[in-house]
Amino acid sequence: MWQPNKLEQERLDKAQRLRELGIELYPRRVERSHTLGEAIALAEETENGLDAEAAEAALANVEVTVTGRIRRVNVKGGVSFMHIEDESGRLQLFLRRNDMPEDQYALVKDKLIEVDDFIQAHGYLMRTRAGELSVKVGDFRLLSKAVSPLPVIKKQVQDDGTVIEHGEFSDVELRYRQRYADLAVNEDVRDVFRKRFQTLRAMRDFMEAEGFLEVETPVLQPIYGGAAARPFVTHHNQLGEDLFLRISFELYLKRLLVGGYDAVYEIGRDFRNEGVSWKHNPEFTMMEFYKAYTDYRGVMDITERMVAYIAEQVTGSTTITFNGHEINLAPPWKRMTIREAVQEHLGIDYMDYPDAESLAVMLQERFGAQIKPGETWGRMVVEHLLGDYVEKDLIQPTFIMDYPKDVSPFAKDTGDSLHVERFEFFIAAMEMGNSFTELNDPLVQQERFEQMAALYGTGDDDETPLDEDYLRAMRYGMPPNGGFGMGVDRLVMLLTDQHTIRDVLLYPHMRQLTDGQA
Known part of the structure; x- marks a missing residue:
């Protein structure tokens, strides 16, 4: 239960005094003719082309009613100054005892109206002797009394x-x-989230221009799938059945290709019951798309154009700075197979170790890697060789192609028995997204489901439950297609130079505090 501290108690006492004076602390109605940004723009438009004397006379006829949170108060006898702020900007209020009702001015002078309160002020525009644009206040009213002062x-x-x-x-x-x-x-924090919303808008604009249809698929799913991750489980009381919060949109989006759409995408929340880190949060925003009659190479073309377009819309350039690195997002991006990447960065051809046992021995002897019992050959290639030792050097945009089959159940073969047409792309040493040339043979897909069930046991992060309804959809005929998924939060991190995912999520997941910690 909240107990007010000394400063809060002082504010509560002031609130009581205001009530005794008949002041409504939280009125039902508010008036506003201009945002602060609009008032500033109106002043600039009014003054444009006028000399100082004419501009002063012109401003004196501009009437405004503005609202905002008080950020600064300076009381000087019969004259006081306030700065108020709304989302659009900050503006000074010029309050003089002779210009307004005496009882109103007394509220300021006696500091009953103070920093962090919200107010409404009516008056005319002016500039002070120092040249600062202000509202010469004729009257004002309290809109909301702040009981707790904001942190300093x-x-x-x-x-x-x-x-x-x-x-x-x-x-x-x-x-x-x-x-x-x-x-x-923190204005800087507000700016990060403005850029986040600009990122989403630019992404939608790009996808619409490319001919994609934005759709919505279920968040609660009877069978989870489309990614290698452990799900959150919930229960539907009336139906008496367990459901899963989705870990991916993939299988539902590809069903829509069967239904006759050529290109679909979705932006929304995924939920994965996995560890928390600087680039992982249990719920996060994904964008996935599926396009008929293309493959993973066509998806690469779309990806590099999309990211470059978004960067230009949000930052004004395709060259950005992240964590001290200057990164050029303009196409074309580097493309190399995972085998080539490991050879280039580590001098190892993992095909010299064609089974899990020999690859595990090499990783342990050369790198001291900690190998979990039962790790498959493909998982060791991706998680250890690529993830632990190559990824950290992939600063400029790079497509890493042709992944091991045993960690890629929905992708078509490359032509050999071990690899499939899948890519991940990396920027600033972060894995940013994933793509397949999607399987559309229902019999091969069923075989892959069965192979994955044999490789990964129940509860394993790479477990891929067999989805009979998805196979049924495939049997009706699915066009060849390329699919793609990208973490939106990581893209926002990149474009805003933020180095933890928590800084680009309005409400990141935090461990619950106990009563003693709160």
């Missing part, structure tokens, strides 16, 4: 130009838990 962020610029933040809200975990306060006091 103090920024200190070092000699090398870096900025150190400290103060009562410098704890990063606390900022994640109280994202509402983090957003309120």
Whole structure:
């Protein structure tokens, strides 16, 4: 149960005094003629082309009613200044005792209206002697009394130009838990999420221009599939059956190709019951698309054009900086097989170790790798050779192609018995997305399901349950197609130079605090 601290109690006392004065602390109605950004733009438009004297006279006739949160108050006897802020900007209020009702001015002078409160102010535009655009306030009203003061962020610029933040809200975990306060006091954080929404808008614009149809598929699924991940399980009380939160959109999207759509995509949440890290969160945003009559090479073409387009729309350039690296996202991107990548970066041809036993021995002897019992040959290639030792060097955009079959159950063969037409693409040492030349032979797909069941036991992250309804759909005939999935959160990390997924999720998952920790 919340117990007010000293500052909060002072604000509660002020709230009571306001009530005694007949002031409504949280009124039902509000008036606003302009956002602060609109008021600023209107002033600039009014002043345009006028000399100082004419501009002053013109502004004095511009009437506005603005609203916002008070961020700064400076009381100087009969004249006071406030800065208020809304999403569009910040603007100064000029309050003079002679220009407004005395009882209203007393609320400011006596500090009953204070920093963090929301107010509505009506008046005319003006510039102060210092030239700062202001609203000369004729009257104002309280819109919302803030009981808890927002955290104070103090920024200190070092000699090398870096900025150190400290103060009562410098704890990063606390900022994640109280994202509402983090957003309120950090413009930089608000800007990250503006760019996140710009990323999603640009992605949709690109896909629409490419002829894709945006669709929605079930979040609750009777059989999970389409990825190698452990699901979250829930229960439907009325039906008396367990359901899974989806780990992928894939199998439902490909059913739509059977139904007659040529190109579909979805942007939405996936849920994977896996570890939390700087690039993993239990729920995250994915974009997947499936396009008939193409393959993974055609998908590569779409991918590099899409990412470059989004980057240009969000940042203004296809060259970005991430974690100190300058990265060029303009097509074409480097393309190489996983075998070529391992040879180039490690000097190893893993085909010299054609079974799981010999590959495990090599990894243990050469790298000291910790191999889990039962790890398959393909998983060792992908997770250890590529994931542990090559991925960290893939800074510029790179397509890594032709993955082992035993970790890629939905992709067509390359022509040999061990590899399939699958790629992942990497930027800034992060795996960003995944693609297959999709299997459309229902008999081969059923065989793959059975092979995966033999390789991976129940509860294994790579378990791929047999989906009989999906096989039924395939038997009606599925066109050849290429499929693609990309983590939107990682793309936003890349475009905003944020180095943990928590910084691009409004509400990242956090471990629950006990009563003693809260």
